[in-house]
Amino acid sequence: MSSAxxxxxxxxxxxxxxxxxxxxxVNTLKATFAPELEQVFAEIERDPAIKAAVLISGKPSGFIxxxxxxxxEAVHTAAEAEAIxxxxxxxMARLAGLRKPVVAAVHGAALGGGFEVALACHGRVLSDDKxxxxxxxxxxxxxxxxxNGLQRLAEKVGLRVALDHALTGKSIRAAKARTLGLADDVVxxxxxxxxxxxxxxxxxxxxxxxxxxxxxxxxxxxxxxxxNPLGRRLLFRQVRAELRKKTGGHYPAxxxxxxxxxxxxxxxxxxxxxxxxxxxxxxxxxSVARRLIEVFFAQNALKxxxxxxxxxxxxxxxxxxxxxxxxIAYVTASAGLPVxxxxxDDAALGRGFKxxxxxxxxxxxxxxxxxLERDQKLALLSGxxxxxxxxxxxxxxxxxxxxxxxKQSVLREVEAMGKESQIFASNTSSIPIAKIAAxxxxxxxxxxxxxxxxxxKMPLLEVIKTEHTAPDVVATAVALGKKQGKTVIxxxxxxxFYTSRVLGPMMSEACFLLTEGASVEAIDGAMTAxxxxxxxxxxxxxxxxxxxxxxxxxxLAAFGERMAPPPTMSKLLAADRKGRKNERGxxxxxxxxxxxxxxxxxxxxxYGALGLASPSTDARKKPLIEVEEIQMRCSLQLVNEALxxxxxxxxxxxxxxxxxxxxxxxxxxxxxxxxxxxxxTGASExxxxxxxxxxxxxxxxxxxxxxxxxxxxxxxxxx
Numbered sequence: 001m002s003s004a005x006x007x008x009x010x011x012x013x014x015x016x017x018x019x020x021x022x023x024x025x026v027n028t029l030k031a032t033f034a035p036e037l038e039q040v041f042a043e044i045e046r047d048p049a050i051k052a053a054v055l056i057s058g059k060p061s062g063f064i065x066x067x068x069x070x071x072x073e074a075v076h077t078a079a080e081a082e083a084i085x086x087x088x089x090x091x092m093a094r095l096a097g098l099r100k101p102v103v104a105a106v107h108g109a110a111l112g113g114g115f116e117v118a119l120a121c122h123g124r125v126l127s128d129d130k131x132x133x134x135x136x137x138x139x140x141x142x143x144x145x146x147x148n149g150l151q152r153l154a155e156k157v158g159l160r161v162a163l164d165h166a167l168t169g170k171s172i173r174a175a176k177a178r179t180l181g182l183a184d185d186v187v188x189x190x191x192x193x194x195x196x197x198x199x200x201x202x203x204x205x206x207x208x209x210x211x212x213x214x215x216x217x218x219x220x221x222x223x224x225x226x227x228n229p230l231g232r233r234l235l236f237r238q239v240r241a242e243l244r245k246k247t248g249g250h251y252p253a254x255x256x257x258x259x260x261x262x263x264x265x266x267x268x269x270x271x272x273x274x275x276x277x278x279x280x281x282x283x284x285x286x287s288v289a290r291r292l293i294e295v296f297f298a299q300n301a302l303k304x305x306x307x308x309x310x311x312x313x314x315x316x317x318x319x320x321x322x323x324x325x326x327x328i329a330y331v332t333a334s335a336g337l338p339v340x341x342x343x344x345d346d347a348a349l350g351r352g353f354k355x356x357x358x359x360x361x362x363x364x365x366x367x368x369x370x371x372l373e374r375d376q377k378l379a380l381l382s383g384x385x386x387x388x389x390x391x392x393x394x395x396x397x398x399x400x401x402x403x404x405x406x407k408q409s410v411l412r413e414v415e416a417m418g419k420e421s422q423i424f425a426s427n428t429s430s431i432p433i434a435k436i437a438a439x440x441x442x443x444x445x446x447x448x449x450x451x452x453x454x455x456x457k458m459p460l461l462e463v464i465k466t467e468h469t470a471p472d473v474v475a476t477a478v479a480l481g482k483k484q485g486k487t488v489i490x491x492x493x494x495x496x497f498y499t500s501r502v503l504g505p506m507m508s509e510a511c512f513l514l515t516e517g518a519s520v521e522a523i524d525g526a527m528t529a530x531x532x533x534x535x536x537x538x539x540x541x542x543x544x545x546x547x548x549x550x551x552x553x554x555x556l557a558a559f560g561e562r563m564a565p566p567p568t569m570s571k572l573l574a575a576d577r578k579g580r581k582n583e584r585g586x587x588x589x590x591x592x593x594x595x596x597x598x599x600x601x602x603x604x605x606x607y608g609a610l611g612l613a614s615p616s617t618d619a620r621k622k623p624l625i626e627v628e629e630i631q632m633r634c635s636l637q638l639v640n641e642a643l644x645x646x647x648x649x650x651x652x653x654x655x656x657x658x659x660x661x662x663x664x665x666x667x668x669x670x671x672x673x674x675x676x677x678x679x680x681t682g683a684s685e686x687x688x689x690x691x692x693x694x695x696x697x698x699x700x701x702x703x704x705x706x707x708x709x710x711x712x713x714x715x716x717x718x719x
Contacts, residue, residue, distance in 0.1 A: 013051035020058025034091035052200035064114025082281030088147035101203035105196035116149030137169035142289030291672035310479035317393035321352025325399035327455025408439035425449040460664035461486035495558035505637035510536035511566040517624035519615035526630035531668025541585035642674040647706030
């Protein structure tokens, strides 16, 4: 019998099939899974004492986490990947067609191929543990489910629900799975096997299973949209239109998912299998999937411990109850840690408390938390207008005004009140940590923890270490960030660190393009078409024009003429334009935006405020600056600055730079990050473009020394 699959027959005639991949922390579907499963099925069918079977995981905290991604990464041709898909089809068809019923007993995550295995079983019983989730996240890796999970899911829950989950990759919790009819029962983990065995025997005896009763509006919608050809055509047309808006055509997997389900709905399972196999083969070897899989592995590598033990964290304090401070307090309380929030007065503190409470209420509404769990997490939050209760905090995170003297003053006050081992973390986005730590009595305990706004949504945390920061202080900051659910990179200290430093030149270049006659819409539209989630002008409004203007001189002082800001900033500040925060920016907000109707609208007075003529809106006229030039100038400014950062030792690896740009700034994931982009495009081509811009625009386009060296030596960032 296989070393991954074991079979044990209970006295009641139920065969317990245990899947436990040796030496692995979680179960994944290996290349050997299908032949091993066939051996198990042969034994079940051969033995007359076996009436039914239960498939269960031998891992304590998970069912099957999906296919082995390393196996897919090793595939070189579409034909190889297609063959893997067809093997999966055959294995799942064999499971679904087995004469003796098999029930999946699911505890923990059943994702991707793991969910497809569960769907092919004749019944499913789930544990009520919070870790138990079902889902098809393949789209997040640029792939589609390759074992007919799409069709089986649609058969059970309908096309609309199947499309929703397959196109987003979002998970289904146990209670929702029961409501949808995906789970026959949801029970406590200790009785999971016994309940699954009882269901298996019931199915073996021919007893009918309870069908979920859908609500009347859902039944009517099904009849109107899914149960007739005309309605289905309308449904798929709408889905495709929404997809094109969302993906910009950069991600082929969602389109293929729609094609598989459309074929299944109109031509049946056999025809859809052919579409699925061909699509799976092409997607696995596509550049988009390769980049997304590389990002996946990079994220996993960052989750591993550094080797330095972190200090214990039993309590955290946050100074400043604004949006950043409130967001940090929320992710800390959500991680189950007591957090003390401080601000200057009760009103500010109250706003911080409300912000945290509103976010927790949102979690309840989205069914991520129960009302009781929400109350328990809110109870972890306390507050004060002085330093009472701060002494016992293991980590104090400051999120006060971006001013060196203010931050140093807060540091001195905290050190005077806190215990010797207390870590002081600054959430500054641009001021070197060493400058803040210059006021410290214990500089070894000072570290940077740069969160991104909004904290509850943005996945990255940038931890900044100085030459004096103790290694266990860095390890503690990283451990805290991971507990808060963040992807964490560690960078060395310097003005702007990594993320703020590389973002600045991109936004500046966008402003230079404005002065040359490009419109706001043209710049933002070109960059979103290239794959950015929002354009740089939109981002400037969101970050705050005043914040960018404040950071500009700091960058100029540190890096000289290369970081000289465009002349637009001072004019915007003189016109009291701060962006979204005061509803006066490049775009319209509030009542003025509502008056214009749906969508985003550029403020028509912005060009006058900049001292510029309004760009022509005549679509027949050739634009002053081509789309590709806008895309290249903005994106290559960020890429070039990322290379400067690596060459100067701010970054410790290209991997960290790619992860930081993708998860902190929104660099298009399908391009892999700035360093993967250089490898894919070719260092010599990137240098050629940058040097051509240097000839036209001067010092701000000085190519990174590292890039010049790479071209000279013919090297790459990744093998």
